[in-house]
Amino acid sequence: MISQLFFLLLTSVAIYVFAKNLAKIRRNILLGKDIQLNDNKAKRWQTMIKVAFGQSKMAVRPVPFILHLIVYVGFVLINIEVLEILIDGLFGTHRVLSFLGPVYHMAIGFFEILAFGVLVACILFLARRYILKIARFQSPELSGKPNKDAATILLVEIILMAALLTMNAADQLLQSRGAEHYINAGAFPISSWLAAPLFVSFNNDTLVLIERASWWFHIIGIFAFMNYLPFSKHFHIIMAFPNTFYSNLKAKGELNNMASVTQEVKLMLDPTTSTPEGYAPPTSFGVKDVQDLTWKNLLDAYTCTECGRCTSSCPQNITGKLLSPRKIVMDVRDRLEEVGKNIDANNGSFADDGKNLHSYISEEELWACNTCNACVEACPININPMEIIVEMRRYKVMEQSSAPTSLNNMFNNLENNQAPWQFSPMDRANWTLEG
């Protein structure tokens, strides 16, 4: 009874804290500017099912695709067992879903195989990152916290799967010995050879202790992991779904139109242009800080799992330039977290801290971008680093007039000669006169 109450308390606290942190992240995301992404619902569901649920963009790289698929399927299906653990924990039952009979038997057996697959995949993931040292995991933006985050996720998953298999090993021995409370249920194709042989010499009391300890460890581990998510790149397991739902459905080549500029330009070209009721000239252009980005850009930042496919396909990064699309997205998240904490510390309003997004992202990075969309194409969950770069360029040019000299020359040529070079506009059709 005490353990059931304790379990109830634990579950409630875990869910409460998780919900609270989710609400905070939602608040942070909504600091962004509004953008309408609710059109074409059918296409949006389709994109989400294909890209997030179906992982279609992962398949480009077969090895990580298969490893990731095992972990993903394992995560989704093994969580069905967590449902049983929750019921057992609250009502003091044991393997409450075993009334399903053969289906249950097969499911538990399948989960064991999956758990083992997840365990192996995570070990291979660790090996790729820390032994094979795959290039995209060695970028400077990953040193420190992001690297620790990656290792933590993989180790926790390995430990959780090991706990599940240990629990099953002890359980099956208790079942076969006819121990009280341990009804015969489930198949154990992995733990029967991997862990059970180690335990055969133990008496029933020790086995119960191992089984209970693993059970508690597993479920506490899951609660702890759940509450780690909002602070980790692993948050993508949730955010991938809304983020792909709100994907850009237009051609990738289209950069958004700045409506605030349109009105100004119309007035400039024709001062008699009528302005809409209540029209106020824009006060700023482009992105200075995270609040100037759209909520989708901010959703992107919380969705990023730092896989680096964007960076490893960026022509500028490939050729050794400072620009790394992954860093751009990570910087947005870091700055947004900082702004969020600032708001929390100042009773709900942001107090100027003398910093902005440009304190994180340098001009050298911004001006290197080819706007080639390679990063956008590469992202398995439809994050758009390029848009952030262009918006920050807009701030540099239209607010600070700080474009590189060569680009200012190009702007001047456009204004004076209607071409980016210094040719006379009157010579534009001269090619027609030649053979």
Added chain:
Amino acid sequence: MSDFRVKTMAEVAASGEEAEILFWVGCAGSFDERAQKITKAIAKILHHAGIKFAILGTEEACTGDPAKRAGNEFLFQMMAMQNITTLNMYGIKKIVTGCPHCFNTLKNEYPELGGNYEVLHHTTLINQLLQTGKLSIRGGAFKGQRITYHDSCYLGRANDIYEAPREIIEKLDAALVEMKRSRTNGLCCGAGGAQMFKDAENGKKEVNLERADDMLETQPKVVAAACPFCMTMLRDGVKHHNKEHEIEVKDLAELVANAMEL
């Protein structure tokens, strides 16, 4: 042009005629010496296919693409509105461009500013003309030759046009050899995003030289391009490796015009 005269929209309008399609030449196609050859090839192909086309001539101005990509939305919109005024004045409905950047901007970024046209890149139009039999390639000047195609970012990823250029190469009877990075995974030539007009940032290598390695790996006779800016970058890459006498960099329009002996 030697055997026909390219008319401007102003001339067409003055003579009371009508043009089916506007040929948007673009700044590179108008002024860059190398790109002018592409422009002429496109004009010859259109003329040969019996299409009534015209250009804007001195009334054409940059679409504003490099300004927009460089963050100067003011300048972009000024250029765009000026062009839209001209285009709408002539009642333009259909446009073919010689440049993927012009194509992308006219097609995707002009509608919101009041410019709504059917916009085609020249590779799409040429492919259509070949499919419908308005153009036919005989003679096989490129028969069996190794041709690799460099995907322009603004045709490929930006607008999902991957097939038309490849279908043209197929019709040339050439052997299309793909680079290791192609289609959605194609590597940029290094010019886009206004990089054409500035020096690169510090790094290990120029982007076009990285791309040149991909091209050379396929041991091509011809590198096919579909963008005047890619053309500049790829040619510089080939020259860097002193291969300009072995490998030709040609626009698809030039290849078709060559094959048809236009």
